[in-house]
Amino acid sequence: MNVATTAQPKRKPSLGDWLKTLTFYELLVGMKATLTHLLNYKPITLQYPHEKRLLPDNYRGMLALLRYDDGTEKCVGCDLCEAACPSRVIRVVSGEVPGEPTKRYSKEYYMDMTRCLFCGLCVDACPVDALGMTREFEWAVYDKRQLHLNKQQLLAIGDRAYPVREKRLELQHPNVAFFNVTFKHLPQKEN
Amino acid sequence: MDHIFFFYFAAVIATTSVLVVALRNPVYSALSLLIMFFHVAGLYVTLHAEFLAAVQIVVYAGAILVLYLFVVMLLSIKSEERYHNQLPVAGLLGVMLCTEVILLLIQSRTAASAPAVSADPVAGAGNTETIGEALYSTYLFPFEVASLILLVAMIGAIILAKKDLNEHVQQ
Amino acid sequence: MTSFPWLSLIVFFPLIGAVLCFLVKAESSRWVALGFTVGNFLLSLPLWWLFDTSTANMQFVERASWISSPPVNYSLGMDGISFPLVLMTTFLMPFCVTVSWTAIEKRVQLFMSMLLIMEAAMVGVFVALDFVLFYVFWEVMLIPMYLLIGVWGGPNRLYAAIKFFLYTLAGSLLLLVAILVLYFQGGHTFDILELSRGTYGASLQMWLFLAFFAAFAVKVPMFPFHTWLPDAHVEAPTAGSVILASVLLKMGTYGFLRFTLPMLPDATAAFTKPMIALSIVAIIYGAYMALAQSDIKKLIAYSSVSHMGFVTLGIFVLNIQGIEGAVMQMVNHGITTGGLFLCVGIVYERTHSRQILDNTGLAGPMPRYAIFLMIFALSSLGLPGTNSFVGEFLVLAGTFVWSQFATAFAALGVILAAAYMLWLMQRVVFGTPAPAHRAHLLDLNARETATLVPLIVLVFVLGIFPNPLLSRMHASVTNLLNGQKAPAYATAPQRPSLPSTAATMAAIAPSSSEQATAR
Amino acid sequence: MTFPLQDLLAILPELIVIGTACLILALDPILGTDKKDVLAWLTLGALAMCIGLTSTQLTGRTYAFSNLVVIDSYGAFWKLLLYIVTGLTVLLSLAYLKAERLSIGEYYGFILLALVGMMVMVSGADLLTIYLGTELMSLSLYVMAGLKRTEARSLEASAKYFVLGAFSSGVLLYGISLLFGLAGSTRLPVIAEAITAHGTANPMLSLALVLLAVGFGFKLAVVPFHMWTPDVYQGAPTSVTAFMAVASKAASFGAFLRVFVEGLGGASADWSVLFTIICLATLALGNLVAIVQTNIKRMLAYSSIAHAGYALIGVVVAARHSGEGPSSGFASVLLYIAVYSFMTLGAFALVGMLRKEGQESENIEDYAGLAKREPLAAFFMLVFLVSLAGIPPTAGFIGKFYIFMAAVNGGMTWLAVVAVLFAAISAFYYLRIVMVMYMREPEGSVTTHSRLEASPALSFVLACALAGVVFLGLFPNGLWSLATHAAPLLK
Amino acid sequence: MTVPLSYYLVLSGFVFLTGVVGVLIRRNIIVILLSVELMLNATNINFVAFSEYFHNVAGQVFVFFALTVAAAEVAIGLAIIIALHRTNSSIYIDDLNLLKR
C-alpha cells in the first residue's frame, strides 16, 4: 500500500468492489477469522486462583520493614523514606533509644497502602536498608482501613518475606553506622 | 359462547375508549388505545376476519401507536392539567348523538333480521385469499389510490419533519 | 325607421373613449373625454329628428341573443319616455367633462374613463329592453360612481361612497330577485315588453312591487331611503353631483314608469295612496331640510329630494298630466339641478368651500356667475317661463284630478322651494363677499361660460316651448296609461288605440302647450 | 384475471397526472436548485395533455374498474376546471415560491397528487373511491399548507387543517359505514336503489346523512364546519391557499353533489332541510365575519365560506325543486364554482404578488394607495373584487344570477332574498379593499412596498383570471351549456 | 346463537362518540389524534360487523383501506406535530393562536 493511493480521497468503485459489497465479502472475511479461532481453540486464559503466573524477578510487591539477624529493627527513624515518598504513604515518628542518647529508632511507623504506587523510592532512600519490597500482591481486603499498616504489621511482613536476615555489624558503632553502610568502599572496621 | 366473547370484548373496548379520552397522561391514553386495539382485533376474530385482526395489530398496534408513543416521548409531553373549554359543546354533541344512537338501536333491532343470512360464510378458511382477490380485482382502483396516499404520506412526512429545507443543497 | 344601430353606437361609443383615456396622458385624456362626450351627443342628436312622434312603439330596436339559456337578449329600443332621458344624458355629459377640467387634478385618466363608462351605462339603462340587460347596465354604474365619489370626493367621501353603494346595491339586488320571479311567472322571458304584457296574481304583484320599490325608491330617492343622497351629493366632485342629480335619480323614476306601472298595474293601483303620501312627505320634508342647510350642495341635494317627490307624485297619480309632467320634470330637474351643481362646483373651485357663509356676495366680483346662478335658482323654484314650471304645473294638475287635498300639500313644496332658493340667493348672490375669499372670486372664464350657457338656453327653451318634447313622449305615456299594456315592437301590427285615450290627449295636450306658450 | 386495458384507457388522464407526479418526485433530487422550473413546465405539459384527453370524455357515461369509477361529462366538467386552476396555480407558484425561498420540487408533485385525489373524487361512483380521493387530496394539502416549515404560522395552519381534516374524515367514514350497512354496498347507484326500496324513514339513514353532511361540510368549509378555513388560508403559503380555496373547494363540491344527488337523491327531502340551515348559517357568518377582518387572506377565506353558501343555495333548491320546468340548480352550482374559481384565484394571485418589506402584504392596510403605486394591479384587484361582490358585467354576477334564478325557479324565493341581502353586505367588505386601494394614501414610505418581479407566468395567470372573469361575465353561454350538459347526469 | 348486529352498532356508536368527545375536549393534539383513531376504529367495527352479517367481503376491504388511510394520516400528522413542536414548542391546540387577526 503506497502513499499515493491512500491519499486519493475517493476511488471510483470498480466492478470488483461492487461484487464485494453485494456478497458481503469483507464481512465474510471477518467471520472466517472468528470461526477459525473457534475451530482452532487455544485458550490463553489463566485460571487464576487455581493457577498463577510466574512473577518476574524484579517484581515489586508489598513493602516491609526488616530486621537484623539478632531481631533488632534496622530502621533508625531518619524520616528519609517519608521525604522520598511521592504519594505520602509513609509516616514516621522517631525517638531516641532510652539510655542511649545518640541512638535513634522509629517509635511509630505507618504505611497507608491504599495510596502506595509501589515505585520503590522509599527503599532506595533508606540509608540502612531497613525497607524492602516483597513479592506479595494478593492483598484484597474487605475494609480498606486494613491497608493502613503499622510498624508491627510491616515488620511481620518483613519477617515473612525475608527469612534470611542481614547480619548486624557488631563493631559498628551506632554513631558511625551511617558511614559504614553508605560508603562501603571505605575501609571497614575490623570485625 | 359468542355472547360471552362479545360482551367481554365490548366491555373492554368501551372502557378503554373512555380511558383514552379521560386519562390525562398521553402515554396512558396510548396504552389504553393499545388494549383497545387488541380487543378490537379479538372482536374481528369472532367476526371471522382473522386477516384483519392480524393487520389491525400489525398496523395499529405495531406501527401507528408506537409512533405515537415515540412522538410523545420525543417531545417529552407531560400530562394536561385541564381539558379544553369546549366541554359544553362536546356535551351537547354527545347528548345529540346519543339520542341518535338510541334511535339507531331501536330501529336496527327490527332491521337486523332483514338481511337474509346466506348459506356459506364468506370468511371461511380463505379469508385472506378472499380479501386479496377482492383487492386486486374489484377494488383495484381504490387500491392504487391508497398506494398514492401512502406515497404522499411518506414524502410529506419527510418534507415536514426535515430540519432544514436546503440541507441537501449545502452539502 | 332605420336599421342603423343608433342605440348600440350611443351606448358603446363612450366605452371606446374610456379605454382610450387610460392609454393617453392626463392632459390629453381630458380632450379625449370631451371629444367622446361631445361626439356621443352629436351621435344622439339625429334621433331627435328620426324619432317618430306618432307611435308609442319602441323605436330604433335592436335585438340579438346574448345568453341562450335562459333567453337573455341584447335588445335595445327607445320610446317617448326614454327618449328625453337619453338625450338629456348625452347632452349633460360634455359639461361634466368641462367642469372637471381643472377641478380634477389627480388620476385624470381614471376620472375621465369613469365618466365615460358612466355615460355608457346610463344610456344603456334607458335604452335596454331586456330586463337582465337593464339590470347589468344598472349595476355597472355603481362601481364608477363609487370611485367618482370615493376618489375625488370631499373629506367625508369614504363614508358617503360606501353608503351610496350599499343603499343602491341592496335595493337593486332585490330587484334582481324580482326580475327572476317575473321571469318564471311571465312566460320565461326577460323581454320587458313581453313581461309588460303578462298578467300576474295580486299577491305576487304586491311582493314584486315592494322589490321594485326597494330598488327604484332608493335610487329616486323617496322619503325614507333618501339619506344617502345628501352625503353622496355633498362629497361627490361636481361632475359626480351633476350625474347623480341629473341622471341617476331619474333612473328610479324611469324604473317606476318602465316596469312598475305596466307590469304591476294592480299593485300600483293598490299602492297609490302610500306612494303619493310618501311623495308629498318627500316634497315637504326635502324642502324643510333644505331650509335648514348651511351647505349649498346639501341644500341643493335636499331640494332634489323635494323635486323628485314631484316626479313620483306625478307618476303615481296615474293620469296623463301627472305622468307627462313627471317625465317633463325629470328632464327639467336634470337640467336645472345639474346647472345648480355646476355653479356650486365653479365657486367651490375658487373658494374651496361649499358653505353659504364662505360664499356670500358673489354678485359683486362675479356678476356673470351670479346671473347664471340666479336663473337656475329661479328655474328650480318653478318660476313660470322656466322649464321646471311646466313639469311642476303638470304634476300638480294631475294631482288635482286625483285629490285636491294632496295638491294643496304638494303646492306647499313649491312655496317652500321659493323660500329656500330665494333665501339662498339672498345670501349667496347679494351681501358682502367673505374677505378671505375675496381674492379668489374671479368671474367665469370662457370654459365655464361655455359650460353653463347651453343649460341656460335649455332652461328657457323648455320653459317656453315644451311642446316638441311633450309631443315626443305623448304617445308613449298615453299608451302606458291605456290599460297599462305596453305596445308591441314597431314591426308588430299596431293595435287600435281607444277613442277615450284620444279624447284625453286632445283635452290635455293643447292646454299644456297653451300654458307654455302663454308665458 | 384479464388486463384491464379498457379501464386503464378510461382513467388515462389520471394515469398521466400520476405518472408526471412520480416523474417529478424522481427528478427533483437530480435537478439543481435553480432548475426547479423544469418541473413546473412538466406539470403544465401533463395538464395540457389531460385537458385534451378529458375533452373527449365530455359525452356519454362509462363505468370503469368494476363500476367504482364513472367517466361522464359531469366528472369531465370538474376535471377540466381542475386542470385549469391547477395550471394557473402552478404558474403563479413559479415566482411566488422563489420569493418565499420555497423552491422545492416536491411542491409540484404534491399539487399533482392532490389533483389526482380531486379527479378521483369527482369521478368516483363509489363512496370508498370518493373517500380515498378525498384523503389523497387532503393529505397532500396538509403537507402543502405546512410547507413553510420554518414559519410557525404555516405549521399552525397545517396542524389545524390536519386536526379538523382528520376529524372530518373520521366522521365521513363513519357515515359511509352506516350507508354500507344500509345498502350492503357503497356504490352510489346501489345506495340510491336501496333508499328507494326501503324508504327514508330510517334513523340510521338520517344519522348517516348527518355524518356525511358533517364530513363534507368540513371539506366545503361551510358553517359550522368552517373554523379551520380562516386560519389555514391565512397561514398557508399564498399559492397553496389559492389552490386550496379554488381546486379543493371545486372538487369537494363535485364529490358532494355526486354523493348527495346520485347516491342519496332519494332522501333529498331530508338533507335539503339540513343544508338549507347550513346554507343560511354559512351566508350569514361568512359575510358578517368577513367585515371585521383586517387580514386580506382571512377576509378572502371568509368570503370563500360565504361563496360556498351561495353555491349551496343551488344545491338546496335543486334538491327541493318544486317549480315547473327542469331545475337548473345543479348546473348553476357548477357554473358558480367555475366562476368563483377564476375570481378567487385572481385575488389570491395578487395577494401573493404584492409584497411589503420582503413579506407578503397581508394586511388590508398594506393596500393603501395601491392604485397609485401599481395602477394595473389595483385595477385587476378591483375587477376581481367586483366580481366577488357579484356586480355585472363580471362573471360573479352571472354566477349569482344563475343561482338566484334556480332559487326562484325552485320556489325558494325567500332564500334568494336572504342571499341578496347578504350579497349586499358582502359588497361592503369587498369595497373596503377597493376603498383602501383607491382612496387611501399609502402609509409609510413607498419604497417599503414592492412586488414580485413581473414574471411572465404571473402576468399570464392574472391575465387569464381577468379574462375568465370578464369573458364569462359577458359571454357565459359556453360555460353554461357545459354545465347544463354535465349536471343532468346527476339524476 | 349469534350476536345481533345492533350490538355491534351500539358498541361502535359508543366508541365513535367517545372519539368525537375526545377530539372536542382534549387540548393535546396527540390525544386528539388518538381520539380520531377511536373514531376510525368504530368505523372499522361497523364495517366488519356488516361484512359478517351481509356475507360481503367488501366490508373487510374497506377496513383495509381505512387502515391504510389511518396510517398515512398518522405519518403526516406526527410529522406536523414534530415540526410544530420545533417552531412553537407547544402542541396544545389552545396555544396555536398566531393566526387570529
Add this chain to the structure above:
Amino acid sequence: MEIGLRLAVSLAQIAAVMGVVMLTVMVLTLAERKVLGWMQDRMGPMEVGPYGVLQPIADGLKLFFKEDIIPAGANKFLFTLAPILALVPALIGFAVIPFGPTMTIELFGMQVKPFVISDINIGILYILAFASIGAYGIILGGWSSNSKYSLLGGLRSAAQVISYELNVGLAIVGVILLSGSLSLVKITEAQAGGFWNWFIIAMPFPQIFAFVVYVISSVAETNRVPFDLPEAESELVAGFFTEYSGMRFAFFFIAEYANMILVSCVAAALFLGGWNAPYPGTILEYIGLERIAWMENVVWFAAKVYFFLFLFFWLRATLPRLRYDQLMRFGWKVMLPIALGNIVLTAIAAYFFPR
C-alpha cells in the same frame, strides 16, 4: 367437558413449548458466553459446575434474589409493566411455529397436532403482529425509568424496531407469494422433498435475497450486535434497561433471547424448509422406523434453529456496532429496496412459472 379437555391439552402443549423455549434460553445464555469466549481465545464461564455449565442457574438465582430497585421519579406502573410487555409477545409467537411434521395423534378421543400449538391460517401475520408489540416493552421501559439514557435507548429502539420490522415483513412476502399461504405449517409443507425445494433456493425464484434481508433485519429487530444501538453499553450505559435490575432485568433478558429463538424458528421454517430434512423423506423412514421418523424431523428443525442462533453469536463476535445514521440508512436505503425488488421479481416469476 370437551372444551375443558381441549383446553387442558392446549395448556399442556403450551407448557411444553414454553419449557423448551426457556430451556433453550438458558442454554443460550451459557452458549453465547462460551462461543464468544472461544472465538476470542477465552474460556467463558468455568466456575459454576464442571466447565461452568451450571452458570445459567447461578445467574438465574442471582437475578431472582437481587434487590428490585425502582428509580426515584419512575413511573411505577409502566416500569413494572414494560418487562412483561417485552417478554409476553416474544413467547406468544411460538404458538404457530411447527416444530415437527404435520401429524395428528389421538388423545382422549381428540385430534391433537403435537408439534404445533395452533395452526392458524394467518400464522406468519400473527408472528409479525406480536413481534411488533415487543417494541412497547422497550419504549415504555425506556420512558418509565425517568433516565435520559433509558429514554434515548427506548426511542432509538422503537425507531429501529419499526424500521426493520418493515423489512422483515417485506422479505417474508416473497415466500408467501411462492407458497400461497400465510400458515407456517403450509409453508413448511410446501418445502418438503429435498433441500432444492427450500425457498432459499427454490425455483422459480430463489429467495436468497429475501433470506439475507430477513436475517439481517431480524438481527436488527432483536437488537443484537451489530445493531444493538438501543442497549449500546459504551454510549447509553445499557439503553432502555439501564435502571432495571433483578427479575425485571431478567425478563428483558429472556425476552431478547426468546426473540432470537423465535426469529430463528421463523427463518428456519420460511427459508430452510423447517423440519424437512435436506433429502426427500427421512432416513428413519427408510430403515423402517416410521413411528419415530418425527424425531429426525425435529432434530433437523432444531439443527437449523441452532444454526441461526449460532449465527447470532458469530456476528456478535465479529462485527463492531454501527453508527445510528448508518443503521437507519442501511435499513431504508439498502434493505428496503432489495426487499421490494425481491417482491416484484418473485411476483413476476410466480406469475409466469406458477409452482
